[in-house]
Amino acid sequence: MAKQTGSIEPIHRRTLHGEVLPRLRDMIIEGVLEAGTRINETELCLKLGVSRTPLREAIKTLAGEGLIELVMSKGAVVRRFTRRDVANMLEVIKLFEIFAAKAACANATDAEIKAVALLHKAMVQEYKKRNRLGYYKLNQDIHSELVRLGGNPEIADLHSMIQARLKRIRYLGNQESTKWAGALAEHEEMMKALATRNGNALAEVMGRHMDQTLLRVSDTL
Amino acid sequence: MAKQTGSIEPIHRRTLHGEVLPRLRDMIIEGVLEAGTRINETELCLKLGVSRTPLREAIKTLAGEGLIELVMSKGAVVRRFTRRDVANMLEVIKLFEIFAAKAACANATDAEIKAVALLHKAMVQEYKKRNRLGYYKLNQDIHSELVRLGGNPEIADLHSMIQARLKRIRYLGNQESTKWAGALAEHEEMMKALATRNGNALAEVMGRHMDQTLLRVSDTL
DNA sequence: ACATAGAGTGCTGTATACAGTAATAACCGT
DNA sequence: ACGGTTATTACTGTATACAGCACTCTATGT
Numbered sequence: 001m002a003k004q005t006g007s008i009e010p011i012h013r014r015t016l017h018g019e020v021l022p023r024l025r026d027m028i029i030e031g032v033l034e035a036g037t038r039i040n041e042t043e044l045c046l047k048l049g050v051s052r053t054p055l056r057e058a059i060k061t062l063a064g065e066g067l068i069e070l071v072m073s074k075g076a077v078v079r080r081f082t083r084r085d086v087a088n089m090l091e092v093i094k095l096f097e098i099f100a101a102k103a104a105c106a107n108a109t110d111a112e113i114k115a116v117a118l119l120h121k122a123m124v125q126e127y128k129k130r131n132r133l134g135y136y137k138l139n140q141d142i143h144s145e146l147v148r149l150g151g152n153p154e155i156a157d158l159h160s161m162i163q164a165r166l167k168r169i170r171y172l173g174n175q176e177s178t179k180w181a182g183a184l185a186e187h188e189e190m191m192k193a194l195a196t197r198n199g200n201a202l203a204e205v206m207g208r209h210m211d212q213t214l215l216r217v218s219d220t221l
Numbered sequence: 222m223a224k225q226t227g228s229i230e231p232i233h234r235r236t237l238h239g240e241v242l243p244r245l246r247d248m249i250i251e252g253v254l255e256a257g258t259r260i261n262e263t264e265l266c267l268k269l270g271v272s273r274t275p276l277r278e279a280i281k282t283l284a285g286e287g288l289i290e291l292v293m294s295k296g297a298v299v300r301r302f303t304r305r306d307v308a309n310m311l312e313v314i315k316l317f318e319i320f321a322a323k324a325a326c327a328n329a330t331d332a333e334i335k336a337v338a339l340l341h342k343a344m345v346q347e348y349k350k351r352n353r354l355g356y357y358k359l360n361q362d363i364h365s366e367l368v369r370l371g372g373n374p375e376i377a378d379l380h381s382m383i384q385a386r387l388k389r390i391r392y393l394g395n396q397e398s399t400k401w402a403g404a405l406a407e408h409e410e411m412m413k414a415l416a417t418r419n420g421n422a423l424a425e426v427m428g429r430h431m432d433q434t435l436l437r438v439s440d441t442l
Numbered sequence: 443a444c445a446t447a448g449a450g451t452g453c454t455g456t457a458t459a460c461a462g463t464a465a466t467a468a469c470c471g472t
Numbered sequence: 473a474c475g476g477t478t479a480t481t482a483c484t485g486t487a488t489a490c491a492g493c494a495c496t497c498t499a500t501g502t
Contacts, residue, residue, distance in 0.1 A: 040482095040483075041483075041484075042482090042483075042484095050456080050457090051456055051457045051458075052457085052458090052484095053274060053455085053456060053457070053458090054455075054456065054457090056278060056484095056485090057277060057278060057281045057455095060278050060281040060282045060285070061281045061282075061284065061285055063282065063285070064281070064282055064284070064285015064286060065285060073462095073463065073464075073483095073484065073485075074464080074483090074484080075483075075484060085375070088373045088374060088375040088376070089375050091320075091373055091375070091376070092373070092375050092376055092379065095316050095317070095320055095376075096316070099312075099316055152309045152312055152313070153309060154306070154309040154310050154312070154313050154383075155309070155312070155313055155316075158313065158379060162375075261452095261453075262453075262454075263452095263453075271486080271487090272486055272487045272488075273454095273487085273488090274485085274486060274487065274488090275485075275486065275487090277454095277455090278485095295453090295454080295494080296453075296454060
């Protein structure tokens with residue numbers, strides 16, 4: 001290495017560059033920063049223990065992801081989603097998943113399909129344990145994986161971006177057991193269609209599943 | 222006002238905040254910064270006449286838009302698109318436009334449909350003048366407007382984001398007259414379907430149009 | 443001659459300091 | 473007392489300065 005600065009102390013502070021971005025994102029998703037909150041930069045800097053420069057850069061990135069809104073010479077605001085916004089985003093998700101469903105049935109390997117089935121089994125376990133968080137996480141993973149198997153990374157990226165936006169909403173949504181059971185039943189159907197590589201059937205179920213998801217979510221708003 | 226600093230000189234420099242972002246975006250789209258170029262921040266600062274801080278913020282935003290790639294502790298690189306990337310992006314556009322086609326035919330007002338027809342007429346004029354740039358711009362406008370009429374702003378935003386990425390590619394693409402004529406013919410079909418509010422027909426044509434666009438573009442890569 | 447260690451250079455990532463602007467509170471005139 | 477105007481404050485936007493890492497080019501040992 002170069003530039004022995006004389007001091008022996010090696011690396012006393014883990015800089016680890018992109019640390020603020022995920023932290024801030026989590027704060028928004030988990031609701032630590034409520035929707036509609038005007039972000040005070042200096043204040044947040046103290047909380048995060050970083051300077052304004054990296055924080056502002058993270059804010060710009062999150063604005064690109066649609067989690068934050070930038071108001072000219074007035075700063076950043078945690079984006080607030082209307083019922084309509086959520087419906088629109090779920091519509092996009094639906095488009096992606098229907099497309100991916102067909103493509104995945106056509107192109108995915110047997111191993112990949114098996115991996116999704118395993119995720120599903122794990123999710124069922126979480127359901128039986130009535131562990132909402134674990135269930136939710138695996139649910140997301142299954143949908144993400146299915147879209148990934150569609151073979152179009154652009155779609156996968158956009159899909160996960162919108163999923164991230166919805167995370168905050170769905171995190172809070174306390175669905176009753178009946179609805180929860182319905183969602184699980186749809187997932188069972190999906191797995192059957194995927195196992196038999198019936199693309200049209202899978203697309204149909206996933207479309208229906210997303211429509212139902214909208215209904216399930218929309219009365220929690 | 223407050224804080225009279227003593228000096229009388231009022232405002233000698235137009236700060237105008239978000240000036241760098243659109244300028245940098247144009248530089249990428251117009252190919253001033255070639256794909257694959259590693260961006261040297263200090264160098265670009267001199268060219269743009271701003272400091273590194275706002276430039277870096279603009280870079281973060283453009284990374285969110287997918288025009289720039291961020292490499293950890295190595296800086297920013299103007300994103301290079303493979304043939305596959307372009308195909309994938311056009312696939313997304315196709316999804317959006319097919320969806321919007323149906324929705325637009327169902328929900329758009331007569332005035333809105335008429336406005337699209339006017340854009341089309343203007344585009345035909347540009348075609349007759351063999352004015353590629355004018356044609357291209359109106360072409361984009363028509364597609365954007367159709368998607369907007371679909372009534373889902375999320376889709377419209379994502380659509381225009383991807384269109385922006387493709388701009389750089391399509392800018393350069395020098396299609397021969399035969400292919401150009403083909404594209405125009407498809408647009409004529411689209412206008413007929415839209416005028417009669419035949420959603421399925423419009424969706425079919427637009428899907429075909431995007432497939433053809435992929436073919437037309439892909440041999441210019 | 444080639445591989446390897448070391449110094450040097452250049453660029454990114456971060457922090458701090460300054461300038462300008464919008465919102466708010468105080469003050470004055472009517 | 474109330475509307476308008478002025479001063480204060482607080483926060484955003486920008487610039488500059490510093491620290492650390494990564495790469496390259498050179499020099500030396502085997």
